[in-house]
Amino acid sequence: MSDQPILSVEHVGVRFGGLVAISDLHFDVRPGEILSLIGPNGAGKTTAFNVVTGFLKPTTGEVRFKGASLAGLPPNRINRLGLARTFQRTSVFPDDTVLDNVLIGLHREDGGASLLDAIFNLPKERAGEAARRAKARELIEWVGLSARAEERAGSLSYGEQRLVGVALALATDPSMLLLDEPVSGMNASETKNFVRLIRSVRDKGVTILLVEHDMPMVMEVSDRIVVLNHGKLIADGTPAEIRADPAVIEAYLGKSAATREAEREAAHA
Amino acid sequence: EETVKIGVNQPLTGPFAASGAYVVNGAKIAADEINAKGGVLGKKIQLVIEDNKSNPTEAAAVAEKLITSDKTPVMMGAWGSSLTLAVMPKLEEYEIPMLVETSSSGKITTSGNPFVFRISPPSALEAEMFAPMVEKLGIKKVDFLVINNDWGRGAAADFGKMLKGKGVEVGLTETMDAAAQDMSAQLAKIKGTDADTIMITAAVDQLTLLFKQMAATGVKKRVVTTGGSQNPDQIVAQAGSAAEKTMHLTTFLPWSPDKTPDPKATEYFLAEWKKRGYPFAGTTESFRGYDGVRTIAAAIEKAGSVEPKAIQKAFWDVELTGLNGPIKFVKSGPEGKESGQSKPGVYLIEISDGQIAEVKL
Amino acid sequence: MDQFLQHLVNAMVLGGAYALLGIGLTLIFGIMNVVNFTHGALYTFGAYAMYLASTALGMNFFLALPFAIVAGLALGALLELTLLRPLRGADIDTTMLVMIGAGIILQSGTLWIFGGVAKAIPSPFPDAPLQFAGVSISWLRLFVLLAAAALIALAYAMINGTRLGRAMRATFQDADTAALMGVNVRLIYTATFALGSSFAAAAGALLGPVYVVFPQMGDLAAVKAFAIVILGGLGSIAGATIGGFVLALAEEFGAGYVSSGYRDAMGFLIIIAVLLMKPTGLFARAERVG
Amino acid sequence: MLEIRDLECGYGPVAALKGISLDVGEGELVALIGANGAGKSTTLRTISGLVKPRAGTIRFRREDIAGADPARILSLGIAHCPEGRRVFPYMSVADNLAMGAYLRKDPIQVREDYDRVYSDFPRLAERRHQSAGTLSGGEQQMLAIGRALMSRPKLVMFDEPSLGLAPTIVEQTLRIIKAIRDGGATVLLVEQNAFAALELCDHAYLIETGRVVKRGLGPELIADPHVREAYLGG
Amino acid sequence: MTRYLPPVVLVVLALLPLGLKDPYLLNALITGGIFTIGAISLNLLLGYTGQLSLGHIAFFGIGAYASALTALGFDVGLFGDVRVIHEGWHPFIGFLVAIVVSGFFGYVVGRLSFRVRGAYFVIVTICFAEVVRLVALNWIELTQGPLALTSIPQMKLGFPGLGELTLRTKVQNYYLMLGVATLAYLVVARLVHSRFGRAMRGLKENEQLAMSVGVNATKTLTVAATFSAAIAGAAGSLYAHYFRIIDPDVFLFAYTVTMVIMVVSGGKGALAGPVIGGLIFGTLPVALRPYMAPEAQWIVYGAVLILILFLMPRGIAPYVDDWFAARRARRAHGAAPAAKPQLEGQR
Numbered sequence A: 001m002s003d004q005p006i007l008s009v010e011h012v013g014v015r016f017g018g019l020v021a022i023s024d025l026h027f028d029v030r031p032g033e034i035l036s037l038i039g040p041n042g043a044g045k046t047t048a049f050n051v052v053t054g055f056l057k058p059t060t061g062e063v064r065f066k067g068a069s070l071a072g073l074p075p076n077r078i079n080r081l082g083l084a085r086t087f088q089r090t091s092v093f094p095d096d097t098v099l100d101n102v103l104i105g106l107h108r109e110d111g112g113a114s115l116l117d118a119i120f121n122l123p124k125e126r127a128g129e130a131a132r133r134a135k136a137r138e139l140i141e142w143v144g145l146s147a148r149a150e151e152r153a154g155s156l157s158y159g160e161q162r163l164v165g166v167a168l169a170l171a172t173d174p175s176m177l178l179l180d181e182p183v184s185g186m187n188a189s190e191t192k193n194f195v196r197l198i199r200s201v202r203d204k205g206v207t208i209l210l211v212e213h214d215m216p217m218v219m220e221v222s223d224r225i226v227v228l229n230h231g232k233l234i235a236d237g238t239p240a241e242i243r244a245d246p247a248v249i250e251a252y253l254g255k256s257a258a259t260r261e262a263e264r265e266a267a268h269a
Numbered sequence B: 001e002e003t004v005k006i007g008v009n010q011p012l013t014g015p016f017a018a019s020g021a022y023v024v025n026g027a028k029i030a031a032d033e034i035n036a037k038g039g040v041l042g043k044k045i046q047l048v049i050e051d052n053k054s055n056p057t058e059a060a061a062v063a064e065k066l067i068t069s070d071k072t073p074v075m076m077g078a079w080g081s082s083l084t085l086a087v088m089p090k091l092e093e094y095e096i097p098m099l100v101e102t103s104s105s106g107k108i109t110t111s112g113n114p115f116v117f118r119i120s121p122p123s124a125l126e127a128e129m130f131a132p133m134v135e136k137l138g139i140k141k142v143d144f145l146v147i148n149n150d151w152g153r154g155a156a157a158d159f160g161k162m163l164k165g166k167g168v169e170v171g172l173t174e175t176m177d178a179a180a181q182d183m184s185a186q187l188a189k190i191k192g193t194d195a196d197t198i199m200i201t202a203a204v205d206q207l208t209l210l211f212k213q214m215a216a217t218g219v220k221k222r223v224v225t226t227g228g229s230q231n232p233d234q235i236v237a238q239a240g241s242a243a244e245k246t247m248h249l250t251t252f253l254p255w256s257p258d259k260t261p262d263p264k265a266t267e268y269f270l271a272e273w274k275k276r277g278y279p280f281a282g283t284t285e286s287f288r289g290y291d292g293v294r295t296i297a298a299a300i301e302k303a304g305s306v307e308p309k310a311i312q313k314a315f316w317d318v319e320l321t322g323l324n325g326p327i328k329f330v331k332s333g334p335e336g337k338e339s340g341q342s343k344p345g346v347y348l349i350e351i352s353d354g355q356i357a358e359v360k361l
Numbered sequence C: 001m002d003q004f005l006q007h008l009v010n011a012m013v014l015g016g017a018y019a020l021l022g023i024g025l026t027l028i029f030g031i032m033n034v035v036n037f038t039h040g041a042l043y044t045f046g047a048y049a050m051y052l053a054s055t056a057l058g059m060n061f062f063l064a065l066p067f068a069i070v071a072g073l074a075l076g077a078l079l080e081l082t083l084l085r086p087l088r089g090a091d092i093d094t095t096m097l098v099m100i101g102a103g104i105i106l107q108s109g110t111l112w113i114f115g116g117v118a119k120a121i122p123s124p125f126p127d128a129p130l131q132f133a134g135v136s137i138s139w140l141r142l143f144v145l146l147a148a149a150a151l152i153a154l155a156y157a158m159i160n161g162t163r164l165g166r167a168m169r170a171t172f173q174d175a176d177t178a179a180l181m182g183v184n185v186r187l188i189y190t191a192t193f194a195l196g197s198s199f200a201a202a203a204g205a206l207l208g209p210v211y212v213v214f215p216q217m218g219d220l221a222a223v224k225a226f227a228i229v230i231l232g233g234l235g236s237i238a239g240a241t242i243g244g245f246v247l248a249l250a251e252e253f254g255a256g257y258v259s260s261g262y263r264d265a266m267g268f269l270i271i272i273a274v275l276l277m278k279p280t281g282l283f284a285r286a287e288r289v290g
Numbered sequence D: 001m002l003e004i005r006d007l008e009c010g011y012g013p014v015a016a017l018k019g020i021s022l023d024v025g026e027g028e029l030v031a032l033i034g035a036n037g038a039g040k041s042t043t044l045r046t047i048s049g050l051v052k053p054r055a056g057t058i059r060f061r062r063e064d065i066a067g068a069d070p071a072r073i074l075s076l077g078i079a080h081c082p083e084g085r086r087v088f089p090y091m092s093v094a095d096n097l098a099m100g101a102y103l104r105k106d107p108i109q110v111r112e113d114y115d116r117v118y119s120d121f122p123r124l125a126e127r128r129h130q131s132a133g134t135l136s137g138g139e140q141q142m143l144a145i146g147r148a149l150m151s152r153p154k155l156v157m158f159d160e161p162s163l164g165l166a167p168t169i170v171e172q173t174l175r176i177i178k179a180i181r182d183g184g185a186t187v188l189l190v191e192q193n194a195f196a197a198l199e200l201c202d203h204a205y206l207i208e209t210g211r212v213v214k215r216g217l218g219p220e221l222i223a224d225p226h227v228r229e230a231y232l233g234g
Numbered sequence E: 001m002t003r004y005l006p007p008v009v010l011v012v013l014a015l016l017p018l019g020l021k022d023p024y025l026l027n028a029l030i031t032g033g034i035f036t037i038g039a040i041s042l043n044l045l046l047g048y049t050g051q052l053s054l055g056h057i058a059f060f061g062i063g064a065y066a067s068a069l070t071a072l073g074f075d076v077g078l079f080g081d082v083r084v085i086h087e088g089w090h091p092f093i094g095f096l097v098a099i100v101v102s103g104f105f106g107y108v109v110g111r112l113s114f115r116v117r118g119a120y121f122v123i124v125t126i127c128f129a130e131v132v133r134l135v136a137l138n139w140i141e142l143t144q145g146p147l148a149l150t151s152i153p154q155m156k157l158g159f160p161g162l163g164e165l166t167l168r169t170k171v172q173n174y175y176l177m178l179g180v181a182t183l184a185y186l187v188v189a190r191l192v193h194s195r196f197g198r199a200m201r202g203l204k205e206n207e208q209l210a211m212s213v214g215v216n217a218t219k220t221l222t223v224a225a226t227f228s229a230a231i232a233g234a235a236g237s238l239y240a241h242y243f244r245i246i247d248p249d250v251f252l253f254a255y256t257v258t259m260v261i262m263v264v265s266g267g268k269g270a271l272a273g274p275v276i277g278g279l280i281f282g283t284l285p286v287a288l289r290p291y292m293a294p295e296a297q298w299i300v301y302g303a304v305l306i307l308i309l310f311l312m313p314r315g316i317a318p319y320v321d322d323w324f325a326a327r328r329a330r331r332a333h334g335a336a337p338a339a340k341p342q343l344e345g346q347r
């Protein structure tokens, strides 16, 4: 882990008309860590993701990724720099099979083939296509959807569609992955599997920024947590620090939840 | 029983459907009349009528069908200039003559297609016939309001040239889309000029609208319409008082059959038209179909055969009196490949107290 | 100056009619998401209904108008029941094509029944125009403007202020969930299409007497209606109204001061320009990402 | 109150439910738990009439409602809060709530219910004129819950109500659900937060690949080793 | 099985003129074929990127004018005293120019108008086509306006000096059309099956998601629009040199509608779709002509359209595909009854 942050959000503010969704948000993500961004509903977490990935222009401030400013870049360019995301709302290409979904994610893996190679179906293109398919199968296997690879993504259940979303984001071979509530709609066991998945992604060197309301999961997986309330940063620390932070308990965790959390943690141990 | 086939290529659906249908009905009267008298060359005439859908691609396809499937040795068509122009390459390809009954584009007879014989006047001809009337009407300055196609644009150019030659000033030339229904902007503009006369080229429906809208915007100037598709009766019926005192250059005078070049023929035609239950207003369009088929029949008779080549040649010798004057083809276009153009009569009529009468100057 | 005022007055009258045309379509296209190629045919139908009522049936002008509107409502309901209901859930392009087919049939049917010759609808207003300050406007057009304004207000109140209007909007945003709220979704589909159709018919019935009535009269009207709806933003009554006036102004002044040959081009250029600057029309709906 | 026997249904050739039977008694809070794709949502959708059953019966207070129209089912008193916060995106928060009360004809009580929803979820009150589609995920979920309550149902079915809600709001929501049951209404709850659901419910069904594989009281299922392994994370 | 269908159809179409001597039918096939090429190009946009271009005839018409003017020559004054004078060139150069010019316009329209999507894109394309038509109508010096460009030379193939072939006969023009159509089909096929095609599909189904996985929306859509317009321009060039006369009526909205009908009824987003639709709606008018009144022909035309979509809402090609798939599945089951049970789950 170097000290140079991979992503820095610098004094970002976002307004929608009169509504201030984020004000002066400021934090860094270090390479290789799993950082969680938590906060009450409507605190501005998804909005922050949208700013980082280029879907929203911030009213003030800017975001830097690997030292370079992302200001003005469209989402696809930002993705190319190695920043991938999933969406809070279930997001798949509904009319394509799961395999094709992932292949769309892999569309940039050109294997050196150009548009002309593609049109004339030259060897380079064919080799590239074979490589893409192999990689897609691998990713699907990894998220555990092999049995459904040939099914229409739109016909999968809610939770399964979320896994497709993750596979898609991973297909772009990111160096940093932004996950917006990835385990909502999964039960505790499925969540456990997912945590394993995230860890293995991180072990491949991918930095992870996570938004999630499932506190046991967040506490378990995060290296560090930042807390947002009303568009402002109110805390920053390790899971243990955050769990004990009165401001966070007040604004977000709730007293009973915090105690229950502690109990369960104790039971697990 | 063997028949002589004549191909009829007209718009029966699409924007020009109304006019095309009238022309076809006129053609049918002529065919029936001729057949009742024993046909041509001892055989009955058979009209093979096809719809070109007011669409040039279809007009060409229809010509192809008439020539190759139906084997018609001669055709009549295709109403609009776009449609006729689209057919013309086919005439050269298969060497089949065609009588053009309505189109007015100059190009039709000047592009060197020797299979074209036209009985309708191109606007240059119409302008030439109108020239003597200009002074008598006391026209000093003219604005043009024309439909934005070859017909309207051609008229504005040819009449403008003629008027300038006579020392008359030409002001605005405003155009309107063929499908336009609201011309108030053009009229507001024309209203503000010092021209004393507006010359309008458009089909009857647009003229009706124009007169109503002129009344509504308070445009009060002398109006002369050109182009021969005015259908004054329909205008009187639909525009009412808004059409009062408007003048129209027309090629046929069904309101006073006795003043037409061949009163007996006119009366026969009008009676037959009425008997078949068609509206009187359609006669100014349909007479061309009637004359067209009669002209073709005359050419076949002269040719003495139904060979396209012979008919083409015979067209040059045709001489008959049409409902609007003598039909006789003179050469037009590049030498060696001339098309035939007949010079019909052109009359100026005026609507006054809801009546239509020829203007005596 | 006179000329300028005259152009302005013309544009207002024309804009009222355009707005009416746009509102009918914004219901069907903007709210229902059906690319309605029968809109022109329904406009034509309204005009012919008006013509029949005031000539063959001998109705009074002011009676014939509601008759034509109701006839449009009925035809709209019939089209929805026979053509759209069986295809619910089908792709937007599929329903568009079915509507193209229906439009072809309606137009050819009209041509077959009435012939291609244009008809005129008698109007009870005096021919002489109303004159003031060097500007003239015909009584009939004034009536059309007022009637259009009344219908626009009615539509606005209905969509934005009533339970029915709310159910309509809900249904086309999410039919399943609307059904869960107790909305009779099938009825809403039929009602919306019928209502949109009746507005098209109303536009035809009002403009029929101003212009003339013929089978292809709806072609250009339909294209303009689409342009108006888009200009104003999909599904917005206020947008369609303003879009109608903007288009009328562009055409009127384009023809008056630039070139009449490019009259229609002015309108289209304005639309292109507006959409390039504001890609979701003048009245965009709020959207978000993620 | 609700009695389902051998319910089967599917999407196209895919069979989603392969014979589900369950009972919900008057005033009970019943939970359905199961893995992703097990068919929980489909069960609710079939009850509320969005999906037509292929076989089996659904009786609500003795009346057969299998295959009936959603509007009719709602009018009998069954409300369904669908999964994935299906709010009407281009309508305001207030209009969305009004849609929840679409069939009601008692304006005064409706007004009271608005106020109750707003006091349950103050965030919604702040945003009553915002387009629902621009709300944050959790705000939309609150709206969906509030909207389901606007019809004053006799039986209300929640499909993953805690989805995307912050912990405090989850608790608030669970409290509301309990209050509904305590107020005499019946609740059928689908929850991924199986632990919370099982703690809350009177009894629960475990659904796997379109079949009911277990039925029991909440604590029984919490103690069940299979349930612990598969749904509670061991 | 479906893999062998296109070559079989091609062979049948190639042999057709040998058995078919009627020039009228041949003419109908050529015209229908030219519009089918237009439909193939439209399918690239509508079927694969989901963007409906209702102004597609603009590219066709631009191609027709570009090709005709290149072959005929022109002399126009621009601003001031600047005049552009061009002597007529070989018609085949016209064909290439048409492709380039139309492609260029496709590029520009794509660049500008893909800021707007869906319904808004539809209107921008309609407006574009209308504006182009009005320019063709009013820029008389260049286009002769409504007076039409006449005497457009017939298409010539080959190189000067190496022997040339002027396509005079219908059969020759038929093969030219068929050749261009096959090429267009192949280009579109390769394009949509490549990773670019995947990017297009992604944009069509969920644009935000596609962008988040790195799809460059503007570029992808512009590539599609450029290719689509270029192919339409090629079709327009064929039209100009076959009909040998064009006027602003080539921009008729009805022609765009014809192409849309061909694409959607045949099955948009299926390669064979526009070909099937083109065969049906290219020949239907010819088939109906002898049997009924013109208005009735239109009514039947509309009714056939509705009927096809009632029976097959996704268009014909997907149903043919399904049918073959089902048959294959049945055969597989018949041969090995225990074969993969999850096949049942496929649609």
Ligand SMILES: Nc1ncnc2c1ncn2[C@@H]1O[C@H](COP(=O)(O)OP(=O)(O)OP(=O)(O)O)[C@@H](O)[C@H]1O
Binding pocket: A016, A019, A020, A021, A039, A040, A041, A042, A043, A044, A045, A046, A047, A048, A088, C286, C287, C288, C289, D134, D135, D136, D137, D138, D139, D164
């Ligand atoms: N396009 C928009 N227009 C208006 N308000 C918006 C828009 N997008 C977001 N908001 C508001 O901004 C605030 C922040 O929203 P955001 O989606 O970032 O919240 P969040 O932290 O992700 O919440 P949740 O945990 O519920 O997903 C919310 O109150 C939301 O209503």
Ligand SMILES: Nc1ncnc2c1ncn2[C@@H]1O[C@H](COP(=O)(O)OP(=O)(O)OP(=O)(O)O)[C@@H](O)[C@H]1O
Binding pocket: A154, A155, A156, A157, A158, A159, A160, A185, D011, D012, D014, D015, D016, D034, D035, D036, D037, D038, D039, D040, D041, D042, D043, D083
């Ligand atoms: N619209 C649809 N089309 C086709 N198949 C569907 C559709 N919706 C659901 N299915 C299938 O039906 C099965 C049951 O799905 P359902 O949504 O009921 O699961 P669930 O138990 O609610 O799962 P989750 O916890 O992920 O929401 C799944 O296999 C799913 O793939």
Ligand SMILES: [Mg+2]
Binding pocket: A045, A046, A047, A088, D136, D137, D138
């Ligand atoms: Mg969020």
Ligand SMILES: [Mg+2]
Binding pocket: A157, A158, D040, D041, D042, D083
């Ligand atoms: Mg579910």
